[in-house]
Amino acid sequence: MPDWSYQTLFKPLLSRLPSRVSRSFTLGAMGGISRMPGGSFVIRTLGHMELSPLLEREAGGLRLPSPVGLSGGVDPGCVAQKALAQFGFGFAEVGPVTVRPIHSAEPIVMEPAGEAIRYPDLFENDGLDAIAARMERKEHKLPRLARLLPMPDASPEEAFGQLAAMIERLAQAGAAGFILDIASGNRDWRDVLAISERLAGLADAAGYPFFLYVPLDLPEERLRELLSLPSSAVWQGAVVGDGVAAERAGVDAKGAAGRPIIVGRQTLGLSIVQAKRLREQMGSRFTIIAGGGVHEPIDALQLTEAGADLILLHGGLVYSGPGLPKRINEAIMYETVRREPPPEPIPFWRNWGWMCLLGVGMIVGGLFAWWIGETSVLLSYDLSFLGMSAADIHRVNHHLLHFMSHDRITLAGTMISIGIVYYQLARHGQRYGLHWAKTALTTSCIVGFSSFFLYLGYGYFDPLHALAAAVLLPMFILSMRRNADRPSLRPVNLRNDRAWRRAMWGQLCFVALGFALTAGGIAIAGVGVTDVFVKADLAFLGTTPETLHEANPKLLSLIAHDRAGFGGALLCDALAILIIALWGIGEGQRWLWWTLLIGGAPAFYAGLSVHYGIGYIDFLHLLPVFVAVFLYAAGLILLYPYMMKGYPSSHR
Structure with a gap:
């Protein structure tokens, strides 16, 4: 489903369906095609998503073929991971994951005017067992970072135990690293600090890179406090969230059964602010992953200028289309090669x-x-x-x-x-x-x-x-x-x-x-x-x-x-x-x-x-x-x- 078919045919049709039905149908169809003989080749060929070595990055000891990642919110059930892995991504987030399923009967609301998506509950997922079983299929070779959350009502002791259990289970399922989301969902700040202080021993035992999940709306003073704890040495980097609580985004959330969250263009400014704060406090060796509000390649370049090392796509993939990772990769590659001396021209008679x-x-x-x-x-x-x-x-x-x-x-x-x-x-x-x-x-x-x-x-x-x-x-x-092959020296669409x-x-x-x-x-x-x-x-x-x-x-x-x-x-x-x-x-x-x-x-x-x-x-x-x-x-x-x-x- 490249952009030339998504923007012209599929997106107008899918937008007429209820959002949950549209997402289920799209991911199910893509997943089904990718599992057919030659299906992944067809997806990759239609979009020409081959990655250049110039795009390779390193994060927490992990080698990533591209700086653009797939947010877990796009495919929370891991239904179409094999298909999505052909779009030009370098890594994939899996999650959110909690030890038990959290479901919502409320609809997902699309807001095309602002290119936003309103989810009824930021914790919504199928639970540890279901997600681990799907990860064990190992349908692609991209590094997978599992985003883990304690249950909303868990005490600090219970939260630590749940995180430890999920890390052990998902490490066996093939997770390459973990994003620990301990500050989302209006959790008491004292509990957040208590959970953080206990993570050092867990990281040493696990032997996997740990990334701190930073909610977009986390105040600066709390971010500084969290990263100033002695236990902050556990973090290889941070993942800046891609959504804000609905009431903080100016959306009426009264009467909502869960914890509504807004993902969309309007969050780009907050993403840039949080990326700058993290870079200033943690220095150049700290990996920063961000992507909230990235709907165009120019947005990704602005985030990288603000300090982000890697880009994580969510709402932009839904509104701009599956070609967005490729376009961002091309923009990043062009920004890399345009600053270097041009290569020697190829002689006429060589080829x-x-x-x-x-x-x-x-x-x-x-x-x-x-x-x-x-x-x-x-x-x-x-x-x-x-x-x-x-x-x-x-x-x-x-x-x-x-x-x-x-x-x-x-x-x-x-x-x-x-x-x-x-x-x-x-x-x-x-x-x-x-x-x-x-x-x-x-x-x-x-x-x-x-x-x-x-x-x-x-x-x-x-x-x-x-x-x-x-x-x-x-x-x-x-x-x-x-x-x-040589990288293109021509400007690309932004x-x-x-x-x-x-x-x-x-x-x-x-x-x-x-x-x-x-x-x-x-x-x-x-x-x-x-x-x-x-x-x-x-x-x-x-x-x-x-x-x-x-x-x-x-x-x-x-x-x-x-x-x-x-x-x-x-x-x-x-x-x-x-x-x-x-x-x-x-x-x-x-x-x-x-x-x-x-x-x-x-x-x-x-x-x-x-x-x-x-x-x-x-x-x-x-x-x-x-x-x-x-x-x-x-x-x-x-x-x-x-x-x-x-x-x-x-x-x-």
């Missing part, structure tokens, strides 16, 4: 220049094929294979040369489009070591060169296509050598502004276009090596395959070669477009917007112009083309403000 030449070769080949399709249609070796002249073919069926011209011109337009896309991806993407651009080129080229064998499906060997493949294949191989929201619809259009063209390429190639014609083709020709076979048995082989070749080329082009749409679209990527515009135009123009030129205008036959043109045009219009945006001298 990317060869791909540029391959793209130019495809463009030249496409122009030549288009000229042939507009003039003689068939080359001398085609006629030699058939043992017929053009006049003989015309006598067999007066539409046949037009039909073959239609196949060859659409192939030519597709080849030109492929060449433009390849050249642009090499010059602006591969040249700078962008992983997604190299993946698009590699995937598309492998499919494209493999599709050459489709030409043999009906026993026709095309020497010109074979020569082109023999010339271009070495270029592809040379373009893949010494092709290491805000959920109007241009970004519109761009999600534009991205959806291009993802749909990519999938549709992929399906079309597979279908056309499949028809080419099996039935050769569809019903609309035969209606245009006014004949049958049997009649053509009787006239010349080799006619079907030649036509099948053209159809299979076009299907393979379309699939090759479609995969490049699909990977661009899934992984490449970003704010300010002007070159990519122009690539999509100029790269798509030749294929669409060729497909429509040749059909109208020869009179093959069956509506149902052309309907997929009309839909594709609509998606293409709508996507470009919606993406324009976002991708063509310029950046001021200061990115922030």
Whole structure:
């Protein structure tokens, strides 16, 4: 459920359901998909959440692959942990956890205007036994920090015993560290201090990092007092809470059965304040985890500037979408690399220049094929294979040369489009070591060169296509050598502004276009090596395959070669477009917007112009083309403000 589908389709639909039903359905569906064979791969692929080594962090002796963590409030029942772990997180909070279940019948209230969520009880959870059993499934490899709370009515002695029991049980279940929440829920402050003083021996015995949970609304004097105790040496760091008591947030909580809490944008200021206080009091070696109010990448950067080492996402993931961790990771990585000297440019002939030449070769080949399709249609070796002249073919069926011209011109337009896309991806993407651009080129080229064998499906060997493949294949191989990934040096999106929201619809259009063209390429190639014609083709020709076979048995082989070749080329082009749409679209990527515009135009123009030129205008036959043109045009219009945006001298 990437942002381009979440913001446009799923979020509007899910918001119409009761919040508990919506959360249960979403987490259940995601969890179910992740447990299917290949499910996690699909989730990771749709969002391209691969993490760079530059994002690795250390906290309490734990190695974290990313500084962005998942709050336990997003998935309190640990239902979809395997799926959520694919979103680009570096660690996960589990909890709150109490020794016994605490449930509430009150609804969870969404407040979209303020991007807030009101929970009826901050202690609500399924209890130690249920959560430990789910953790034991070990559905992912991310470090898990269990957030533990004593029961609300527990005495200091009882609270200490409950914490000790939960630590022992959850350590066996795979917890990597513990967040001890002893100051939430209006607990008597003397009890909080008494519990804290007894924790030193527990930490030594456990051998796991302990983090103090700091409620957002904990007064400064109490925070200083708590961290000044001799027992404060037990803390490896602190986790700043992501919510405030409802009555303290200005929400009427009278009559509430539990302890209502508000999570949302309004808490960012408090998060920044608490992070600053912790950094000032505890110094640079103390790990600070915060995330209350982080709904945009700019919020995370403000928190890190205030002193936070790690970010914990909750409400922002619900309102901004599952792509938020990736966007924050990209923003943090950009802030890291932009301060360093730029790497040495990659020489033209090392790799990317060869791909540029391959793209130019495809463009030249496409122009030549288009000229042939507009003039003689068939080359001398085609006629030699058939043992017929053009006049003989015309006598067999007066539409046949037009039909073959239609196949060859659409192939030519597709080849030109492929060449433009390849050249642009090499010059602006591969040249700078962008992983997604190299993946698009590699995937598309492998499919494209493999599709050459489709030409043999009906026993026709095309020497010109074979020569082109023999010339271009070495270029592809040379373009893949010494092709290491590099972090992007281009600014990234920081805000959920109007241009970004519109761009999600534009991205959806291009993802749909990519999938549709992929399906079309597979279908056309499949028809080419099996039935050769569809019903609309035969209606245009006014004949049958049997009649053509009787006239010349080799006619079907030649036509099948053209159809299979076009299907393979379309699939090759479609995969490049699909990977661009899934992984490449970003704010300010002007070159990519122009690539999509100029790269798509030749294929669409060729497909429509040749059909109208020869009179093959069956509506149902052309309907997929009309839909594709609509998606293409709508996507470009919606993406324009976002991708063509310029950046001021200061990115922030």
